[in-house]
């Protein structure tokens with residue numbers, strides 16, 4: 684993918700704020716701190732299009748990034764509920780659910796679930812994986828921060844992630860590193876394929 688243009692178009696809370704251009708969308712979801720902002724920046728080759736590092740309030744917002752005036756990368760709010768109230772969790776679920784329902788039929792071509800390559804997927808990750816597959820969406824798992832383990836460990840960790848998420852043989856888990864720029868082509872190739880369909 685040659686990225687000629689990448690710009691933030693809107694931070695949306697409600698569906699009437701989503702872009703209405705009809706471009707296809709590729710959405711990213713994962714627990715807070717998994718490296719979601721970083722992967723978006725890395726894919727479009729920009730240092731700080733998406734913010735890196737937590738900001739309060741981010742849990743309720745959806746950010747849309749226009750790429751080449753042809754599609755959007757969509758940054759869904761991160762999860763990780765150890766320290767949040769029930770109300771906040773419910774509000775997060777509502778925001779994601781509203782997005783998925785309103786986009787699943789037409790715009791949403793692929794949802795990318797990010798997990799940290801170093802750890803077995805958490806309960807939240809497992810729930811999220813089941814939830815998005817329940818919508819019948821194309822799903823790609825990306826294992827982030829691959830630079831933090833040795834090359835020889837990568838396949839072992841990928842296999843563990845597949846096992847814990849109970850993926851089928853045809854489901855892919857791609858290793859990625861924003862830091863060391865690992866996996867960029869493989870991820871773009873998956874995105875390209877879904878955009879062409």
Ligand code: GDP
Nearest residue numbers: 715716717718719720721735736828860861862
């Ligand atoms: P988000 O909360 O999911 O958007 O995560 P961020 O992109 O803000 O990243 C969270 C933290 O992980 C930051 O300190 C990043 O510098 C770090 N990080 C993100 N991606 C990588 C990576 O590929 N390798 C390493 N070593 N650190 C990363």
